[in-house]
Amino acid sequence: MKGRKLLMIPGPIEFEPEVLRVLGAQTTSHVALNFITAFGNCIRNMRKVWQSNDGQPFIVSGSGTLAMDMAASNLIENGDNALVISTGYFGKRYKDILERYGANVTILEALPGNTVTIEKIEEALKNKTYKLLTFTHVDTSTGVFVNPKPIAGLAKKYNVLSILDGVCSVAGEEIKQEEWGLDIVLTASQKAIGVPPGLALLVVSLKAMTVWEQRKTLVSNYYCDWQNWLPVMKAYEEGKPSYFGTPPVNLIFALEKSLEIIVTEGIEERVKRHQNIAAAFRKAITSLGLKLLPINNSIAANTLSAIYYPEDVNGGDFCTKMAANDIIVAGGLLPELKTTYFRVGHMGSVSTKDMIATLSAIESVLNTTSFKFKLGDGLKTFQQEVSSVH
Numbered sequence: 001m002k003g004r005k006l007l008m009i010p011g012p013i014e015f016e017p018e019v020l021r022v023l024g025a026q027t028t029s030h031v032a033l034n035f036i037t038a039f040g041n042c043i044r045n046m047r048k049v050w051q052s053n054d055g056q057p058f059i060v061s062g063s064g065t066l067a068m069d070m071a072a073s074n075l076i077e078n079g080d081n082a083l084v085i086s087t088g089y090f091g092k093r094y095k096d097i098l099e100r101y102g103a104n105v106t107i108l109e110a111l112p113g114n115t116v117t118i119e120k121i122e123e124a125l126k127n128k129t130y131k132l133l134t135f136t137h138v139d140t141s142t143g144v145f146v147n148p149k150p151i152a153g154l155a156k157k158y159n160v161l162s163i164l165d166g167v168c169s170v171a172g173e174e175i176k177q178e179e180w181g182l183d184i185v186l187t188a189s190q191k192a193i194g195v196p197p198g199l200a201l202l203v204v205s206l207k208a209m210t211v212w213e214q215r216k217t218l219v220s221n222y223y224c225d226w227q228n229w230l231p232v233m234k235a236y237e238e239g240k241p242s243y244f245g246t247p248p249v250n251l252i253f254a255l256e257k258s259l260e261i262i263v264t265e266g267i268e269e270r271v272k273r274h275q276n277i278a279a280a281f282r283k284a285i286t287s288l289g290l291k292l293l294p295i296n297n298s299i300a301a302n303t304l305s306a307i308y309y310p311e312d313v314n315g316g317d318f319c320t321k322m323a324a325n326d327i328i329v330a331g332g333l334l335p336e337l338k339t340t341y342f343r344v345g346h347m348g349s350v351s352t353k354d355m356i357a358t359l360s361a362i363e364s365v366l367n368t369t370s371f372k373f374k375l376g377d378g379l380k381t382f383q384q385e386v387s388s389v390h
């Protein structure tokens with residue numbers, strides 16, 4: 001197709017045609033039986049994708065930031081202590097959100113491309129009593145991956161609620177919410193979940209719901225208050241009509257379709273596909289002589305990669321030239337390094353063919369610069385790597 005571009009940014013991503021087709025259908029009533037059924041299916045399949053049998057899902061109009069806001073506004077009361085473990089841009093955003101609701105925030109910040117050590121986190125938890133901690137599974141600004149399991153374990157040990165910002169990881173990276181003991185895992189529709197922007201999605205543990213029930217003060221954010229949304233989620237799950245704010249009807253049908261695709265692929269298979277594609281892509285990038293932002297592969301995300309430009313390559317030009325090759329990639333996001341790197345999203349419906357097209361464009365663009373590399377090396381490495389895992 002002439003002029004067709006491939007959207008390879010860390011959200012929004014390329015969506016499955018079946019998901020997009022559902023979006024274009026005639027809008028039904030939000031209390032029609034077929035809509036109620038679709039909503040209930042979304043709730044049930046979210047539990048499967050999050051791997052939480054007894055968690056309470058919430059599906060609300062909004063972006064990932066609203067999901068973060070909803071978790072904070074429902075759990076924080078004025079003066080509560082909160083610990084933010086930050087691996088980049090979105091960690092800092094969580095600090096701002098929590099403070100808006102009156103939390104005293106302690107932030108542990110990793111150096112760009114690195115994580116905060118588990119020892120540092122434990123030291124912080126020993127020194128002060130916190131109501132909750134937040135951390136980012138995949139920080140989209142750095143491509144850094146954090147293993148949630150040990151942090152969730154520490155949170156349990158110190159009786160602190162754990163909130164995982166999984167906006168760039170849910171349905172792409174391994175998550176076992178219940179087994180690992182994560183209290184909230186939140187995301188947005190436009191990333192690995194594979195639905196156009198517009199939905200904030202959370203699954204909340206029974207423990208976190210109890211903490212919310214025992215609040216002494218009203219939730220100060222009217223729209224986010226679970227008091228308003230919990231009856232709606234429960235009713236839809238039971239197949240009954242309900243209303244608080246009009247749900248985004250077509251997006252819910254699209255979510256139903258996308259979750260069905262995810263569950264049919266199988267969450268384990270899907271995670272494996274992300275891991276294989278990401279590992280092969282990192283190898284290919286390294287074989288070209290490029291450097292990744294995460295300091296080593298064990299903390300590199302499988303849903304996106306952050307890659308430094310070669311020293312003499314102009315960053316602004318690079319993304320424009322990629323777009324001229326019909327591949328849309330993202331520039332840097334971390335303020336202190338913004339102009340020194342670019343980001344490639346590889347999540348959701350991503351295929352090896354998408355990655356080959358992307359690598360080919362990266363090589364073509366680099367070939368127009370003074371950067372020295374062997375044309376074809378990245379593509380060759382990628383194809384060898386992916387064929388060795390299939």
Ligand SMILES: *Cc1c(COP(=O)(O)O)cnc(C)c1O
Nearest residue numbers: 063064065090138140167168188
């Ligand atoms: C994208 C993203 C967000 C913000 O989501 P929006 O939908 O843009 O509001 C938050 N955290 C992480 C890790 C993200 O990748």
